[in-house]
Amino acid sequence: MRAAIYPGSFDPITLGHLDIIKRSARVFDRVIVAIMVNPQKNPLFSVEERKTLIAQSVQHLANVQIDSFPGLLVDYVRRNHVDVIIKGLRAVSDFEAELQMALMNRKLYAGAETFFIPTDAQYSYISSSLVKEIARHGGDVKDLVPDPVWRELRNKYRHMS
Template structure:
C-alpha cells in the first residue's frame, strides 16, 4: 500500500521554508498532499484559491505532490484522503510545544494517524509567513525567502491594498 502523508498549513504565503519541508517529505512518502487550511481565526492576505494556485506553481516539478484545501478537523481530512501521516515542520524549540499538543490531540482523535516532524533547514529556521508579509508590505526584497511567483503575487497584493 502506498504511503500517503498530508502536509497542512495556511501557506499565506508559501515560503522556501515550506518548500523545504514539502520537497523533503516527497522523498519520504509515496504521495504528499499539501492541504491549505481554511483558518477562521486568521485574516489571510491571500484567499485560499490564490494560495492553492501558488502552491501548484511552485511544486509543479514534484510529481508525487498534490495541492488541496480543507475545512474542519485535520484528522477527518487525513482519513478522507486515506492518508496515515501528518507532516509538520519545526523551525525551533518554540514550535515544538504547540506541535506536540496538536499531535497529541490528533492522536487522541484518531490513534491510526501518525505525526512526522521534520526540522526545517537551518537557513530557513527564522522564516515564517508572517515575517514575509511584514517585510514585503514595506517593499523590501523577499526574493531569497520566497519563490519568484510568490514575490510577484506579494508585490501585486500590497500594491492593490494601497
C-alpha cells in the same frame, strides 16, 4: 502506497515550507499539501490563490498534490486515508506547540501519526507572517519565497494602501 499530508495556512508558501515539501516528497509516495481553511483568519491570499501559488512552486514534484479543507485535520486525514501528518519545525518553541497538537490529533484519531521534520537551518527564521510584514513595508522578500509568490506579493502590495 504511503501518503502524507503537510497541513498549513501557507499564506503565503515560503522557501521553508518548500524545503519540507521537497524532503517529504522523497520519503512518501504521495504528499498532499493541504491548506487549512480558517474563517476566523483574514488571509492575504484567497484559498484559490494559495492553491495556485503552491502548484506553481511544486510543479516539478510529480507526487505532490494540493488541496484545502475546513474543519479538523484528523477528519480530513481519516476521509482521505492518509497515514502521516508532516509538521515542519523551525525551533524548540515550534516543537512544544506541535507536540501538543500531535498528541491531540492522535487522541481524536489513533490512525494519525505525526512526523516532525526540522527545517533546514537557512530557513529557520522564515515565517509567512514575517514575509507579509516585510513585503507590506516594501522590503525585499525575494530570497524568502518561491518566485511566483514574490511576484504576487509585489502585485498585492503595489495595489494596497
